[in-house]
Amino acid sequence: MGLVAAIAIAVVLLLVGLGGGYALGNYLGSRSSNSSSTSGSTSYTISETGSSLIYPLMQLWGPNFTKLYPNVQVSPQSTGSGTGISSAESGTVDIGGTDAYLLPSTAANYSLINVPVAISSQLVYYNLPGISAHINLNGTVLAMIYSGKITNWNDPMIQAANPSVSLPNLAIVPIHRQDGSGDTFMFTSMCYMSWSGWTYGYGTSVTWLSSSPSASGNAGMVTTLSHTTGGIAYIGISYESEAASSGLTYAALGTQAANLNGTNPANYALPTTANISADASLGLANLAPGSVAVSLILGGVPGATNLQLGKGGTMPAAGTTPYPDTNLEYTLIKTNPSDASKQKWVVAFLEWALAYGNSATYMNQVHFLPLTPAVVGYDMQALQAVTVSA
């Protein structure tokens, strides 16, 4: 009885304390914002949630922005692109981070704009003992592998693209992400655009071959692939060093030209900075001004936000090899925020990120590439549409 009484008293005290603390906090909060609205030094905490890929970038940017503007803190969370989108839609966070753009029509319904902040890419790794070369794989072949149409590494379609490699007689084990993921969105987009026989659509979660193994997170993909002889897996470029230390090798991926002529080794691209940038410039050419929402897969299709089955992307200029598995990382913000004085700082943070944070100094640390000047221009223009208080 004594113990029960003690616990009951503790619980009551805790509840009273919480309530009192909340009331006191409210009171002090209203005092401080009242007093400081005249002096102009109100503190703000900008909340961000969403894509686990964007999270490390926000962690880099936030403290550097706070150094310049000590009254503003950036508080990022790594939750997932779906959470980023839904939280931005409901207005529970200031910035939603996502690997996939929000369709412009949906974005307009929720008064959101897409503001891309970086270029990322994805690598396709395989576990083939004894083969250290970057073998050539294109979107059509990958789509057929993940559909169970190509089941062996020495399949003529793979061998034809790799005349100099002796591929083993070994079953292919396609590994996919078990959790919902922007990486799955990128990879299925490429399969969908490349091969008209692809029946799984594209998105952060799709149906896969019922027998194919799965893993959770990019780290899980690296672990599972390294245990799976003959396996193949798509892994975000941020995990390049983990994959390399597990002894995995990545493929050279076919450009849109390789979907038409897969046997020409000149149509395959390694994920170099130059190739990734080339793909981004291809997809971002001839955009209408304003909020940028575009796929960069296979060079993208300018102006189109719904991908076409089997219709591919943009043909690269002769002699160029844009890396096809490339994507923009997006942030979503409200154009009609509930707190316009805070939104001023949200916009200021993104403007700083685009103008100063968009440099190799920051991007190299998280394996992203800086945006092209054209996208920065569009972003800056889109941010003008946001309602902020002076």
Place this chain on the structure above:
Amino acid sequence: MATADPALAASPPASPTPPAWDRYKLLTWLGSPLALIPLLALLAVALAIVSSGDLTLLLRGDFWSLTFNWNPLYPDQAAWAFPLYLLGTAITAGLALLFATLLSLALAISLTAYLPGWLGRSLATLTNLLAGIPSVVYGIWGYVVLAPYFGLTLQPTLRSYLAWLPFFGGPAAAAAPGTGVLLAVLILTVMIVPLTTAIIRDSLANVPSAVLEASLALGATQWETMRRVRLRVARRGVMGAVFLGFGRAVGESVAVAMVVGGQTQIPPSIYSGTTTVSAFLLYQQDSAFQYAALLHALVDFALVLLLITLFFNFLAQRATGERGAVGQTSAAGL
């Protein structure tokens, strides 16, 4: 504190002038609303599920289909294959429960009757410590340490010796991620053994010693007493342990999801991957925020899982609650 003595609570001190306010009455008055919190929490969860789910989906064939189909471009053609998820859950939880019950019975019997007191006590403490390990730690252990060993060593060995047994042969895939039914059952077994052992041990210990002494006095051996008297008297506690263990195994998400493989299929062998209801909930919740149809299915999965675990907890209450408190104290204490 003398005033907190139960005897005083039962019969207040007979003082000529009663105190202005009775502190126990005050505590009851303050405490009873707090006692409603679990009920309110359950109602809030049920309400959230009913309001954000699509309950008509539960009656439709595409929820109970036998093939999974989710194409984000055609949400109206989705088929959720709930029976496959349920079967995966039943297989992993059922097998784990079987092994856990056998292990716990052996452990509890040796702890209460055969081992010397100091050894029994320290073993019991160690078993209880296992219960305190967060489930994600078991998941990481299984995924990082055990999976490669299972895939590269244990499974090929088992297959080469036991392939003639049903479910022990299976396709000889070159792929050996090691995750699947076998690993999930092992991890789950290790996770629920502390719970079931504690309950069974308590119910064995609570059997009145007079009953045991009577049995021994009649000439029964130690083992006969255990089997025919002690276990029989404590059988409700054992049943309660089984039901609670099953509820825990069914609801466990993180650790199982990490090692079960994730394939939406009826596992053709114990080496194959399958999936569980809670793994679906864990891994699809981020995508569900993007696709309304997926969210509806997810919430309905959650509702059925909630009903199943409530049902087994109810059975556990029934088993331990009726006729005396054998094992009940430990069930409530965990």
